[in-house]
Each structure stands twice: as C-alpha cells, then as structure tokens.
Amino acid sequence: MSRVVRIAANTFREAVRDRVLYNLIAFALLLSGAAILVGQISVGIERLVVVNLGLTAVSLFGVVIAIFIGIGLVSKEMEKRTLYTVLSRPVRRWEFIVGKFLGLTGTLFVNTFFMAIGVFAALLYVSHKFQSSDAWILVALFFIVLQFLILCALALLFSSFSSPLLSAVFAFSLFVIGSFAEDLRGFARMSRGLAQGLATTAAYLVPNFSALNVIGQVAHEQPISAHLIAYNTAYALAYSAMAICGAVLIFERRNLK
Amino acid sequence: MVAIETINLEKTYAVGFWRKKPRVALRPLNLTVEEGEVFGFLGPNGAGKTTTLKLLMGLVIPTGGTARILGKNIDEAEIKAQIGFLPEQPYFYDYLTAKELLEYYAQLSGVEPKERTRKIEAMLERVGLKDAARVQLRKFSKGMLQRVGLAQAILHDPKVIFLDEPMSGLDPMGRREVRDLIEELKQQGKTVFFSTHILSDAEALCDRVAVIHQGELRGVGHVAELTSSVAGKVELIWNGSAVPDGFSALGAECHMSGETIRAVVPEVQQEAALEILRRERLRLNSLTPVRSSLEEYYVQKVSLAAKPAGAAR
Numbered sequence: 001m002s003r004v005v006r007i008a009a010n011t012f013r014e015a016v017r018d019r020v021l022y023n024l025i026a027f028a029l030l031l032s033g034a035a036i037l038v039g040q041i042s043v044g045i046e047r048l049v050v051v052n053l054g055l056t057a058v059s060l061f062g063v064v065i066a067i068f069i070g071i072g073l074v075s076k077e078m079e080k081r082t083l084y085t086v087l088s089r090p091v092r093r094w095e096f097i098v099g100k101f102l103g104l105t106g107t108l109f110v111n112t113f114f115m116a117i118g119v120f121a122a123l124l125y126v127s128h129k130f131q132s133s134d135a136w137i138l139v140a141l142f143f144i145v146l147q148f149l150i151l152c153a154l155a156l157l158f159s160s161f162s163s164p165l166l167s168a169v170f171a172f173s174l175f176v177i178g179s180f181a182e183d184l185r186g187f188a189r190m191s192r193g194l195a196q197g198l199a200t201t202a203a204y205l206v207p208n209f210s211a212l213n214v215i216g217q218v219a220h221e222q223p224i225s226a227h228l229i230a231y232n233t234a235y236a237l238a239y240s241a242m243a244i245c246g247a248v249l250i251f252e253r254r255n256l257k
Numbered sequence: 258m259v260a261i262e263t264i265n266l267e268k269t270y271a272v273g274f275w276r277k278k279p280r281v282a283l284r285p286l287n288l289t290v291e292e293g294e295v296f297g298f299l300g301p302n303g304a305g306k307t308t309t310l311k312l313l314m315g316l317v318i319p320t321g322g323t324a325r326i327l328g329k330n331i332d333e334a335e336i337k338a339q340i341g342f343l344p345e346q347p348y349f350y351d352y353l354t355a356k357e358l359l360e361y362y363a364q365l366s367g368v369e370p371k372e373r374t375r376k377i378e379a380m381l382e383r384v385g386l387k388d389a390a391r392v393q394l395r396k397f398s399k400g401m402l403q404r405v406g407l408a409q410a411i412l413h414d415p416k417v418i419f420l421d422e423p424m425s426g427l428d429p430m431g432r433r434e435v436r437d438l439i440e441e442l443k444q445q446g447k448t449v450f451f452s453t454h455i456l457s458d459a460e461a462l463c464d465r466v467a468v469i470h471q472g473e474l475r476g477v478g479h480v481a482e483l484t485s486s487v488a489g490k491v492e493l494i495w496n497g498s499a500v501p502d503g504f505s506a507l508g509a510e511c512h513m514s515g516e517t518i519r520a521v522v523p524e525v526q527q528e529a530a531l532e533i534l535r536r537e538r539l540r541l542n543s544l545t546p547v548r549s550s551l552e553e554y555y556v557q558k559v560s561l562a563a564k565p566a567g568a569a570r
Contacts, residue, residue, distance in 0.1 A: 002364070003365055006361065006364045006365055007365075013352070013353075014350065014352055017352035080348050081344060081347070082349060083316075084311075084314070084316055084342070085347065085349070085409060086365065087314070087315065087316055088314040088315070088316065088337060088340060088342035089337050089366050090335055090336075090338045090367060091337075091365055092334050255316075256311065256316040256317060257317070
C-alpha cells in the first residue's frame, strides 16, 4: 500500500511542479471579476448568478484538468520510458495505476478546495452574509468531485490503451454524452424495438453526469435529498472502480515497447 | 548458484493494421548466468538485446518460455527488490531533483527510512553528482542523466544488476568511470548483466559473453574460449620490393611500407606462404601468431546471418 501512496504523492508533485494549480489564478480572476460585475448590474439575483457561475467554473476547470492530465498519466510515462525504472522495482502494475489515479484525484481535490473557498468568498462579497441554504453548495461541490473521480478513472482507462489524442476525444465525448444521460434514458423509454435496446444500453453504459449536476438546484436554494447523495456517492465510486479495474486489466497485458 | 536463467524465453510481436503479421523479436533463448559473473550481452542494433532485458524486467510479456532470477520466477514482484536496472538512454522525471528522484526510487524499492538519506548521499557522491543533488533533472546533460541512471540502479544494493548500453552517450572519462563501477560491483560479488555493442568494453570487463543477432543466440562462453574458436592467423614480415605472386590466392592481407612488407595469412596457409618466400629467395624478418579478438568472433557470428539459412549452420 505504501508504494501506491508514493506513486500518488509523486503524481501530485508532478502536477504542482508542472504548474497545474496555476489555473487557480485564472479562476480567482474570473470569479472576482464576475462578483464585482454582478454586484453592480443585477438586483436580487446576485447569489443565484454567483453560485451558478462559480460552481460551473469549478466543474469546467476540473474537467479540463482531469481529462488533460488523466490522458497522459500512463501514455506519457510509456512514451518517455520513465515507467521502466518504476516497474523494474517491486511495484505491481495495479499499484502504479491506482497510485496514478489517487494522485490525480488528490490534485483535483486540492484544486476544488481552493476554488470552493473562492466561491464562498465571492458569495460573501455579493450577499454580505451566509445563509443556511448555502450548505447545499457543499453538496454540489461534493458531486463535482464525484464527477472528477469518474472522469479521472475514464481518462486513465483510455490512456492505458490508446494515444493521448484519442483518449482526450473519448473522455470528452463521454463527458458530454454523460451530461445528457437523463435525456438519453428518456429517449430510450420512448423508443421501440432495436432502437430502444441500443439506447437503453448506451444510456446505462455512459456515466450519468447529469445526476451529479445539482448546480441549478442549489443556486435556487433547493435542498438535495439524502437518498440522492447516497445513491450518487455509491454510483460514482462503483463506476470509477470499474473503470480502474478495466485500466488495470488492460495495463497488465500491455507490452512496454 | 544461478543468478539468471532463461528457459526457452521468446517474444513475437503481432504487427500490421490487423495485428496478424508476426515479427519475431526473440527466438527461444536458453541462457544461464552464474552469481558473481559479469556477463556481456552483445549484438548489433535491433538484435534483441533490449527485448531480452525488458522480458527479464517484466516490462514485456513473453510469448513463450520463462525466466528465473536468483531462483525465483520473474513474475514475482518481490524478487525485483534484488534487481537493479538501467534502461538504454534513460529518461527520468525531469521535474524532480537528483536527490528527490533517488528518494522516490529508494521508497519504491523498500529501502529502510533510516538508511535512505545516508545511502542517497553516498550514491550521489559515488557517481559524482553531489554538487548537483538539488538541481532539477531537466537541467542535466546526457552524461549526468546516465550517472543518475546508474545511481538509481544500484542504490538499493541489489544482487543482480542489468545495464542496457551503460556506456552509451558517455565521454571517454565517463566510460572509464562506468567500467570502474562495474569492476567494483564484481568485486562486491554482484552479478552484472550488461548489453553493449562496444566490444572492447565487453572484452575488458566480462567473464562470459553471449552474441545475439536477429533475435537468435549465436554463441555464448568465456571470452578466451570464444576468441580461440576463431580460425587463427599469422603475421609475416619481410623485406622486398613487391608482394610475390601467389599471396593473394592464400587470402592474405598485405601492406607495404617502404621496403617492408607485412602479410597476415590464415594459420593453415602458413606453410604455403613460407614456401613462396623461400622460392622467391626473400628473407623473413618475423613470423608471429595473431591473437583473435572478440571482434573477430563477433563479426563471424553476426555475418552468418548474411549467408543462406542452410549455410549458417
């Protein structure tokens, strides 16, 4: 287990040294600019706009990092042959994959943590005080982190067998399709025959990112049910675990040429 | 005790768009390296040296056969704590400093925390990188990277060390240092298995060598045995104005320098060459056997490939 932690820590260090966390500066500029602007032009909906904008930005920044770092986690190591001196030690291939996954999700967690502070700071700036319904923002942020878990696992899965470019295309396509998973399920229910079978299979195969998106609800101060929190948590963990298992199975059989 | 053993170890890649075309990278390889030996693995580029090393490191999955290191199957991750590996033209995490990199590898190799710092500092000193310990690897020259590579390969005090072209990219001083290091490892009783195509290094360092070409083992043995198996030659030196007729028919390589003629002929043609000199009434200055070098053995084994398959046997 300690080897997994070492690999995760090194992955985190790589992200930090490659200045991945610099995106926080762009995020801070975006959010502070938006908060000042919203404070001046909107009346009564400042909170709604800041929560919407802030959480969407947290999600988008994280998605970009998850995809663009995730797709290179294995392929970059193979291409640069840094993997040779790692796997020639008492490190099992699954430990490498899991370590890489934990390192990237750790990076995203830290990133999201600082962004969350930014969102709450902007909220305080426009609302001048916090209210009890703001706690739901934490749930929305938790769901965003769950989205990152799934995306990291998928990016890693694709990275274990295809080129970075194709992996990016696959991961981003799945993110877009998954964001409309509820619509796809609705379409499947309305279809008939073969189309229904195909649509149902696709709807349940793609990650359901739409269920993990509660930004609109929390912006309108609507509560999130405990059932949904439990269901989404279990779903994201199970989906990520399956994707990681897939990545391990593929990677175990790969020749490092 | 046997340090490295390969039993019918082979690798065939499936290539082409449909991955149906086989490309043999290594034909069934049976090789044994004893503990404490320095073993040279020789062959031209693309011969299968790196493939063999990758198979032994578990980086490539064999198509057939198996291999054992220190009596344990290479699939067992634990055995890798006893192995050090330097890949060809190594590349490391360039965002790390030399010290951080060695620390990371020491952690992965299971070096005890209390010993880690001492070992890393000693190793950096040993490979001449003490002053560059806190410099990021992206600022390192090729030679410095090779030194870091050597340091990471022996940091955890492994029993068996695999070096893939360890002298590649090094200047003469660097090569000398690597040679000294290999000698030192041998004195410590380590087993060193290294691939190279620099034959003088292999000849100077190795107890035994193997020659591989086109994925096939062409010969293996002690350097002295192998070189003595090459057909001998003799060198004749005499004074004269021209090379007598008949020498070229003996397969002689002749060189003239002023009045002195030097000819190297196969040992079996020695009597015929002397007879020509006697007939021409030329006075022989010297006759010396020419010691066969590893290069001649290597060239002989590798050039077999150029002949038809039947002739190669």
